[in-house]
Amino acid sequence: MKIAVFGTGNVGQTIAAKLVSLGYEVMIGTRDVIAAKSRTDTDVYGNQGFGTWLLSNSKVNLGTFAEAAAYGELLVNATSGGSSVKALKSARYDDLKGKIIIDIANPLDFSRGAPPSLIPALSNTHSLGEELQKEFPQAHIVKTLNTMWCGLMVNPGMIGGGDHINYLCGNNKDAKTKVREVLKKFGWKDESLLDLGDITNSRGTESLLPIWLRVWGTIGTGAFNFKVVR
Amino acid sequence: MKIAVFGTGNVGQTIAAKLVSLGYEVMIGTRDVIAAKSRTDTDVYGNQGFGTWLLSNSKVNLGTFAEAAAYGELLVNATSGGSSVKALKSARYDDLKGKIIIDIANPLDFSRGAPPSLIPALSNTHSLGEELQKEFPQAHIVKTLNTMWCGLMVNPGMIGGGDHINYLCGNNKDAKTKVREVLKKFGWKDESLLDLGDITNSRGTESLLPIWLRVWGTIGTGAFNFKVVR
Numbered sequence: 001m002k003i004a005v006f007g008t009g010n011v012g013q014t015i016a017a018k019l020v021s022l023g024y025e026v027m028i029g030t031r032d033v034i035a036a037k038s039r040t041d042t043d044v045y046g047n048q049g050f051g052t053w054l055l056s057n058s059k060v061n062l063g064t065f066a067e068a069a070a071y072g073e074l075l076v077n078a079t080s081g082g083s084s085v086k087a088l089k090s091a092r093y094d095d096l097k098g099k100i101i102i103d104i105a106n107p108l109d110f111s112r113g114a115p116p117s118l119i120p121a122l123s124n125t126h127s128l129g130e131e132l133q134k135e136f137p138q139a140h141i142v143k144t145l146n147t148m149w150c151g152l153m154v155n156p157g158m159i160g161g162g163d164h165i166n167y168l169c170g171n172n173k174d175a176k177t178k179v180r181e182v183l184k185k186f187g188w189k190d191e192s193l194l195d196l197g198d199i200t201n202s203r204g205t206e207s208l209l210p211i212w213l214r215v216w217g218t219i220g221t222g223a224f225n226f227k228v229v230r
Numbered sequence: 231m232k233i234a235v236f237g238t239g240n241v242g243q244t245i246a247a248k249l250v251s252l253g254y255e256v257m258i259g260t261r262d263v264i265a266a267k268s269r270t271d272t273d274v275y276g277n278q279g280f281g282t283w284l285l286s287n288s289k290v291n292l293g294t295f296a297e298a299a300a301y302g303e304l305l306v307n308a309t310s311g312g313s314s315v316k317a318l319k320s321a322r323y324d325d326l327k328g329k330i331i332i333d334i335a336n337p338l339d340f341s342r343g344a345p346p347s348l349i350p351a352l353s354n355t356h357s358l359g360e361e362l363q364k365e366f367p368q369a370h371i372v373k374t375l376n377t378m379w380c381g382l383m384v385n386p387g388m389i390g391g392g393d394h395i396n397y398l399c400g401n402n403k404d405a406k407t408k409v410r411e412v413l414k415k416f417g418w419k420d421e422s423l424l425d426l427g428d429i430t431n432s433r434g435t436e437s438l439l440p441i442w443l444r445v446w447g448t449i450g451t452g453a454f455n456f457k458v459v460r
Binding site: 038074112117118120123124125158159160163167194195196197201203204205207208209210213214215216218219221223224225226228229230 | 270284342347348350353354355389390393394397424425427431433434435437438439441443444445447448449452453454455456457458459460
């Protein structure tokens, strides 16, 4: 299966590399292919620039957002939340039609200092997941994986035997079933995947970012996740 | 030590009863003493009306918000988040001066249906904890316990051997140290208490409500909490 990953950041890189290792054909979509290839600086967290990363991940194809949307049978949104709608609008209508978009982005607002808050128009009574479903009604948005560091998204067994939670939500049951299969290939146990219901539940999972960021800042590692104890 | 609990709801009742069982002298504060005593109907969740509860919890004193503030050496805010400022404004300035207010309330907004969202003015870039500290600078606000069902607040050992998380935050270190002592008497282990820092971190813990409410709705019990797996 061909999968398109929107976004060249650390999250997009991590998802794309995992998908390649699982045998999927992968294209990363970006706004400007030449600019993406030219980013070779390591960021403040020690992550490779995309251009450098791509050289050592040569099985990953690179294209524009529009090319990636046409390429992928399944799409993953790993763009920054504030630019996700614009990125996906680069796709032709028919290239999103009937397709699943796994939305792992968060609408973070860095304009008010650290830790970031959520973009006001996409918080509390709304969410990025809902906004994407509204803007792209021809696609099936499934929100998942957005509540943790990307290293854990594709390797949940790294901590606690993999016994911690990953939420999913979306309006289409078949789409969620298909996404569960991909998540299981990432290493997620069925009992760790909690389906909250329709896409409005993105309000809940995106609201986890403010506490996630603060726990990260307090314990000093992003390699943690929450578990539901009952 | 004398402790005042603001709020006659299920949370206030639970905290007050626990404090009495621990040997504290307790007064519950309310807007209207006669009205509070007359509430005898059981609510939709099966909780006793306050008047009925009070009859079987006769060691608990009842007074106005102002009387409770004068009475308590330590105060607990268990009012509904939208009315907390008004409730505490009933207190004389000097009756809050230098006192710790343990804020366990959440700024829930039920006006847009279920599950509730957060009151917009007290969400994302602000919080109830911060608002209380701003409105009552003479007091030391310590936010804690607001991320779980009240039954667990006072009996964390009910699930998972008590190994799940309770955040606290506030601007005054001595106040947080004193609150930790009370929390330990409630049964909290020191390693389960995560100090996030100053009161702005209330934005993080209050933001947990949207996901808490959805997990509750999905798994069908409020007797759960989150644990940090790392």
